[in-house]
Amino acid sequence: MKNKIQELRKARKVTQQELADALSVTRQTIISLENGKYNASLTLAHKAAQFFGITIEELFIFEGEENL
Amino acid sequence: MEDFRNTLKKRSALWLLLLIVSVSGIGLFFVFGGMVFGMNVELRRSFGGMFGFLFIMSSVSLATIGTTLGDEKKLKEKYILSTDERNLNIEVKSSNVTLNIVMVCLFIGFIFLALFFGKDAATIPGVAFYGIWFIKNVVKSYYNKKM
Numbered sequence: 001m002k003n004k005i006q007e008l009r010k011a012r013k014v015t016q017q018e019l020a021d022a023l024s025v026t027r028q029t030i031i032s033l034e035n036g037k038y039n040a041s042l043t044l045a046h047k048a049a050q051f052f053g054i055t056i057e058e059l060f061i062f063e064g065e066e067n068l
Numbered sequence: 069m070e071d072f073r074n075t076l077k078k079r080s081a082l083w084l085l086l087l088i089v090s091v092s093g094i095g096l097f098f099v100f101g102g103m104v105f106g107m108n109v110e111l112r113r114s115f116g117g118m119f120g121f122l123f124i125m126s127s128v129s130l131a132t133i134g135t136t137l138g139d140e141k142k143l144k145e146k147y148i149l150s151t152d153e154r155n156l157n158i159e160v161k162s163s164n165v166t167l168n169i170v171m172v173c174l175f176i177g178f179i180f181l182a183l184f185f186g187k188d189a190a191t192i193p194g195v196a197f198y199g200i201w202f203i204k205n206v207v208k209s210y211y212n213k214k215m
Contacts, residue, residue: 024152026152
C-alpha cells in the first residue's frame with residue numbers, strides 16, 4: 001500500500017519527529033510508513049489523515065490484491 | 069498516558085515485593101541457611117545466587133521505573149515505545165517465530181533422542197513439545213473467542 005505521508009509532511013515542513021510526536025508513535029514507525037515497509041493500522045491511518053486534514057483514501061492508496 | 073503511569077506504579081509495587089522477597093531469601097537461605105535449615109555451603113551458594121539475581125533484577129527495575137516516573141519527558145518516551153503499533157507488531161511476530169523455532173528444535177531433539185537414545189531420553193523434549201503445542205492451541209482458541 002502506497003501513501004502520501006512523506007510528500008504531505010515535506011510540503012508542510014513537518015519533521016519526522018514532529019509527526020511521530022503528533023501521532024504518538026516512534027520516528028522509526030514514520031520512516032517505515034514513508035518507505036512503504038509498514039502498513040498502518042486503521043487507528044493510525046485515521047490519526048494521520050486527521051493530522052493532514054484529508055481522508056484516509058486520499059492519504060493511503062490501496063493497490064488491489066495485497067498481502068496484508 | 070495516565071493508564072501507563074498507573075501501570076508503572078503497579079509494576080514498581082510488584083518489583084518492591086520481589087525486592088523484599090529477595091532480601092529475605094538471601095538472609096534466610098544464604099546467610100542463616102546453615103543455622104536454620106542445616107544447609108551445606110553449596111546449597112547456600114545456589115540459593116544466594118538465585119536470590120541475588122532476583123535482588124539485582126528488582127533493584128535495577130525499581131530504579132528504572134522510579135527515574136521514568138520522575139521525568140515527564142522520559143515517561144512520554146517510554147509510553148510511546150510501549151504503545152507504538154509497529155513495535156507491538158514486531159513483538160508479536162518475533163515471539164511467534166521464536167516459539168515456532170523452539171518447537172521445531174524440540175521436535176527434532178525428540179525424534180533424534182528417540183531414535184538413538186531410546187524413549188526415556190526423549191521424554192523431556194517430547195513432553196515439552198506437546199505441552200507447548202497444547203498451550204499454544206488453548207491460548208489461540210481463547211483469543212479466537214475473545215476477538
